Amino acid sequence: MKAGPEHPLVPAPLVPAPLAPPPLPGAGDALFLDFDGTLVEIAAHPDAVRVAPGLPALIESLRIRLEGRLAIVSGRSLASLDRALGPIAVAMAGSHGGEFREAGARAAIALAEPVPTAVVARLHAVAAALGGLLVEQKPFSAAIHYRDRPEAESAVLAAARELARAEGLALKHGKMVAELIMPGSDKGSAVARYMALPGFAGARPLFAGDDTTDEDAFAAVARLAGGGILVGPMRHTAARWRLDGVRETHAWLAAALGEEPR
Numbered sequence: 545m546k547a548g549p550e551h552p553l554v555p556a557p558l559v560p561a562p563l564a565p566p567p568l569p570g571a572g573d574a575l576f577l578d579f580d581g582t583l584v585e586i587a588a589h590p591d592a593v594r595v596a597p598g599l600p601a602l603i604e605s606l607r608i609r610l611e612g613r614l615a616i617v618s619g620r621s622l623a624s625l626d627r628a629l630g631p632i633a634v635a636m637a638g639s640h641g642g643e644f645r646e647a648g649a650r651a652a653i654a655l656a657e658p659v660p661t662a663v664v665a666r667l668h669a670v671a672a673a674l675g676g677l678l679v680e681q682k683p684f685s686a687a688i689h690y691r692d693r694p695e696a697e698s699a700v701l702a703a704a705r706e707l708a709r710a711e712g713l714a715l716k717h718g719k720m721v722a723e724l725i726m727p728g729s730d731k732g733s734a735v736a737r738y739m740a741l742p743g744f745a746g747a748r749p750l751f752a753g754d755d756t757t758d759e760d761a762f763a764a765v766a767r768l769a770g771g772g773i774l775v776g777p778m779r780h781t782a783a784r785w786r787l788d789g790v791r792e793t794h795a796w797l798a799a800a801l802g803e804e805p806r
């Protein structure tokens with residue numbers, strides 16, 4: 545007997561079924577890419593990621609191949625993505641959908657309210673009390689990182705949950721990070737907003753991402769008759785396909801251009 549939503553009395557399997565590799569993005573597709581863990585390997589510090597030398601050009605070439613239907617959708621701020629990738633004419637949404645920019649546009653549109661300064665101050669106090677954790681303040685979210693002190697995870701999450709509850713904020717738990725966000729925007733809403741633009745409308749959306757914070761986007765592309773691509777080890781996910789890691793993602797992007805990995 546099958547398990548799943550259509551058989552609610554049967555427990556879901558503990559080990560999710562494996563996912564096939566994704567199709568190559570091509571004519572009629574729109575491509576959305578997460579950044580950390582998808583385009584670059586996770587590093588010890590947000591500023592320590594290494595961008596492969598050929599990556600910005602690869603992304604721009606794909607954007608041209610897809611007639612402009614490509615965007616990076618990240619939890620990072622746009623300023624941080626701009627620093628990492630340099631001046632590329634590619635659409636980008638940052639701060640988990642709080643900042644939205646079309647390709648070539650100078651200014652971003654704000655789709656969220658900034659996190660109140662009192663909340664950021666409280667996060668700094670929590671970070672100091674836990675031995676000096678990194679607080680990353682972004683235009684529309686604030687993150688507390690515990691990669692340096694994994695043993696602080698439960699204390700970080702408890703404090704972040706309490707702040708989120710008291711202030712009416714959304715909480716995202718990513719890779720060794722807890723992020724507080726004003727409710728109303730996430731990666732799924734950013735994808736939906738791109739897909740409503742004339743250049744994207746009607747295309748099949750594909751979203752590649754590694755983290756649980758990408759699940760909103762996986763669900764959004766599924767609603768729009770596309771599919772998510774989980775990057776990394778198998779887990780319970782709304783994604784439809786899977787790639788093993790960053791290297792395999794680069795190879796997949798290069799293959800879409802008919803090239804060897806750069």
Ligand SMILES: O=P(O)(O)OC[C@H]1O[C@H](O[C@H]2O[C@H](CO)[C@@H](O)[C@H](O)[C@H]2O)[C@H](O)[C@@H](O)[C@@H]1O
Pocket residue numbers: 578579580581585586587588589590591593617618619620621680687689691718719720721723755757
């Ligand atoms: O949505 P993404 O593009 O995947 O961004 C998610 C978060 O990425 C960054 O933090 C993560 O990557 C860091 C560098 O590898 C790592 O040190 C950290 O532990 C990870 O959580 C970024 O700093 C966050 O702002 C993003 O939300």
